[in-house]
Every structure is written in C-alpha cells, then in structure tokens.
Amino acid sequence: MQLAQRLDVVAESITLAVTARAAALRKQGVDVVSFGAGEPDFDTPGPIKKAAIDALLAGKTKYEPTPGTPEARQAIADKLSRHNHLHYKPEEIIVSVGGKHSLYTAFMAVLNPGDEVIIPAPYWVSYPEMVKLAGGVPVFVKGQENCDFKISPAQLAAAITPKTRMVIINSPSNPGGHTYHPAELSALAAVLEPHRDIWVCSDEIYERLIYAGQQTCSWAALNWDLWKDRTMTCNCLSKTYAMTGWRIGYTAGPRSLIAAMNKLQSQMTSNITSFCMPAIVEAYSNPNLEQDVEKMREAFEARGLHIWKRLNAIPGLKCVRPTGAFYVFPDIGGVLNRPLGPSAQVATQAVEFCKIILDEAHVALVPGTDFGFPDHVRLSFATSMANIDKGVDRLEAFLKR
Numbered sequence: 001m002q003l004a005q006r007l008d009v010v011a012e013s014i015t016l017a018v019t020a021r022a023a024a025l026r027k028q029g030v031d032v033v034s035f036g037a038g039e040p041d042f043d044t045p046g047p048i049k050k051a052a053i054d055a056l057l058a059g060k061t062k063y064e065p066t067p068g069t070p071e072a073r074q075a076i077a078d079k080l081s082r083h084n085h086l087h088y089k090p091e092e093i094i095v096s097v098g099g100k101h102s103l104y105t106a107f108m109a110v111l112n113p114g115d116e117v118i119i120p121a122p123y124w125v126s127y128p129e130m131v132k133l134a135g136g137v138p139v140f141v142k143g144q145e146n147c148d149f150k151i152s153p154a155q156l157a158a159a160i161t162p163k164t165r166m167v168i169i170n171s172p173s174n175p176g177g178h179t180y181h182p183a184e185l186s187a188l189a190a191v192l193e194p195h196r197d198i199w200v201c202s203d204e205i206y207e208r209l210i211y212a213g214q215q216t217c218s219w220a221a222l223n224w225d226l227w228k229d230r231t232m233t234c235n236c237l238s239k240t241y242a243m244t245g246w247r248i249g250y251t252a253g254p255r256s257l258i259a260a261m262n263k264l265q266s267q268m269t270s271n272i273t274s275f276c277m278p279a280i281v282e283a284y285s286n287p288n289l290e291q292d293v294e295k296m297r298e299a300f301e302a303r304g305l306h307i308w309k310r311l312n313a314i315p316g317l318k319c320v321r322p323t324g325a326f327y328v329f330p331d332i333g334g335v336l337n338r339p340l341g342p343s344a345q346v347a348t349q350a351v352e353f354c355k356i357i358l359d360e361a362h363v364a365l366v367p368g369t370d371f372g373f374p375d376h377v378r379l380s381f382a383t384s385m386a387n388i389d390k391g392v393d394r395l396e397a398f399l400k401r
C-alpha cells in the first residue's frame with residue numbers, strides 16, 4: 001500500500017541504529033553503560049504525582065478545553081510572570097502534549113511552504129524534521145566551538161533572507177550544553193529587531209538547569225513591548241520536574257498564534273490528559289517544590305562538572321564546559337581516522353566511532369551527526385556519578401589502548 005510523500009522529507013534518525021544496537025547487546029546480557037538518555041534520572045516530586053492521582057480518583061476523566069483548563073493556564077501565566085518576567089494572559093497560552101508537540105503545533109501554525117527557518121547548530125534533532133514537515137526549509141548557522149557553540153550576531157545577520165520566517169533559539173541548549181547570557185541574546189535581538197515579520201521561537205525547556213553561575217533570560221523578557229507579538233515561548237514540565245513521561249508542554253504567544261494552534265490542536269489531540277492539568281497547577285504553585293528542583297539542578301551541576309573534567313583529560317577529546325541542560329558534546333576529531341582499541345578499527349566520523357565504542361567498550365554514546373556535528377558525540381549526564389565514572393573509565397581505557 002502507498003504511504004504519504006511527506007515521509008520522504010523526514011530523515012531516519014541515525015541515532016536509532018546505535019540505540020537499537022545497545023538494546024540488542026543488553027538483551028544478550030552485555031552490561032552497557034548508556035549516556036544516551038535525554039531525561040532526568042530522578043522521579044517526579046510526590047506532590048505533583050499526588051495532584052494527578054487525586055484528580056483521577058475524583059473523576060477528572062473527561063474532555064477538557066483544548067488549550068488546557070483555566071486553572072492550568074492561569075498557573076502557567078503566573079509562573080511566567082513570577083519567574084520569567086513575561087506578562088501573558090491565560091488565553092495567550094496553550095498546553096500541548098509535551099514540548100515536542102508544542103513546538104510542532106507552533107511550526108504548523110506559522111510556516112508556509114518555502115519559508116526559511118534559521119536553526120543554530122548544533123541543534124536538537126527534531127527541529128529540522130518538524131520544520132520540513134510543516135513545509136519550511138531549515139537554514140543552519142554553525143556555532144563556533146571556541147564560542148561555546150553560540151552563534152554571533154554577524155552570523156545571524158548573514159543568514160537572513162527575504163524568505164526567513166523564523167529563528168529558533170534554544171538556551172540552555174541540547175546538545176551543546178551552552179547557555180546564552182542576556183547580553184548575548186540582546187545582541188542577537190538587535191539583529192532581528194528591524195525584521196518585523198520574523199518569528200522567534202524560544203525553546204526554554206532547560207531554563208532551570210543552569211550551572212557555573214550562568215545567567216540567562218527569556219527572549220521576550222529582553223523587551224516585552226517589542227517582542228511579545230513576535231515570540232513563541234515554548235516550555236514544558238519534562239526536564240525541570242522530571243516529568244518526561246507525562247507529556248506536558250506549553251506555548252505562550254500572541255493571541256492570534258495561540259488561536260491558530262488551538263484550531264489545529266482541536267482537530268488532532270484535543271486537550272492533554274485531563275487529570276494531568278492539576279499537576280501543572282501543583283508544579284507551578286507549590287513553593288516547596290523549588291527545593292526539589294534545586295536539588296536536581298545541584299546534582300546535574302556536580303555531574304556536569306565531573307564528566308567535563310574527566311572527558312577533557314582523555315587525549316583526543318575536547319569538550320566545552322556545560323553551562324546548562326544535561327549534555328556534554330565533545331569533539332572527537334582527535335580520535336578519528338586512527339586505529340581504535342584491540343581490533344584497530346578506524347572511524348572516520350561519529351557514527352562509526354559510536355558503533356565501535358558500543359561494540360568494544362560497551363558504552364552507548366549518541367553520534368553528533370543528527371545534531372549537525374558529525375565529528376562530535378553527545379553524552380547525557382542525567383545518570384548517576386557511579387555510572388558516569390564507570391562509562392568514562394571504559395572509554396578512557398579503550399582510547400588509551
């Protein structure tokens with residue numbers, strides 16, 4: 001039977017091959033240390049779980065308004081005002097099925113065929129594919145490693161054409177682990193300011209995971225009056241509250257954007273799971289949860305510092321210190337094109353390197369290819385210190401052989 005042509009524009013994830021191989025090895029009883037998971041290894045805080053359980057037991061099991069309950073949207077509006085200095089009204093917010101669904105629905109709502117979307121690289125794997133599915137054309141701007149992978153205002157200016165419709169800013173970033181300082185964001189904003197028909201999609205899902213005293217701010221808070229109508233602020237509960245499986249994301253933006261997204265979402269998914277709505281209210285209005293968030297952040301900060309130091313001490317690897325999210329993204333150029341380990345196999349780029357490391361050292365890494373950097377690998381440090389040491393010990397021993 002025939003399948004849709006739109007599938008032709010979507011790339012198969014190279015990462016999946018490595019993930020499938022790791023799963024197969026595990027099935028054979030091999031002890032694989034994985035640095036793959038892009039999700040906190042902590043559990044969702046108890047009060048958030050309880051809010052959902054109570055709602056479920058109380059019979060909150062029916063359809064709700066597509067963009068979210070008034071209480072959930074109000075709680076998000078309050079959070080954005082309190083924490084991000086953004087002044088959205090509840091009707092300027094739509095809750096979707098995770099950050100991914102928020103972003104995809106937003107792209108579907110604003111992109112027309114041929115519209116160009118500027119995506120700084122390295123980038124989260126799904127941006128280009130979602131842009132293409134929405135008819136857009138990804139335009140990559142490569143961040144420089146000596147600038148912690150951040151793009152410069154001059155690079156951004158050079159990428160703008162009459163077809164540019166959107167710029168994606170992801171700070172803190174997956175996979176680069178970098179975070180733009182408010183001054184750096186302002187410099188990028190100065191470039192975009194005259195281009196009044198270009199949207200900024202600010203993906204702020206790692207906003208609470210920042211380290212080393214790094215400062216950052218929400219894009220639209222740079223200048224609320226200037227940016228409120230041109231920014232889509234995307235966020236979710238997945239990373240901050242260890243809620244990846246709950247699938248709760250949201251977009252805040254001008255009323256026309258939210259209405260357009262609501263129109264699409266009402267024909268696709270409708271509301272998110274009804275008894276998850278009170279969990280949003282709990283997450284954003286129980287001040288005690290700040291302690292849980294901070295505890296997780298501290299643990300990630302310690303792990304990030306540790307893995308960065310250890311990887312940088314391995315000859316052939318070069319690693320930027322992470323200031324946000326929970327990823328390190330070392331350059332493996334120094335170990336490509338030379339015999340590796342006992343089998344002396346040679347890798348010319350990250351995908352081959354990851355296969356060799358998985359097969360011979362039993363460490364699962366994610367090749368940078370899907371993130372736009374084929375001579376880098378991504379390691380998630382959302383795993384215990386013991387696992388980090390075990391995996392890096394193996395990597396180090398293998399690369400020294």
Ligand SMILES: Cc1ncc(COP(=O)(O)O)c(C=O)c1O
Nearest residue numbers: 038098099100124174236238249
């Ligand atoms: C940069 C970025 N944006 C969005 C998402 C999607 O988040 P969610 O799991 O809530 O769909 C991810 C998930 O890893 C991500 O890394």
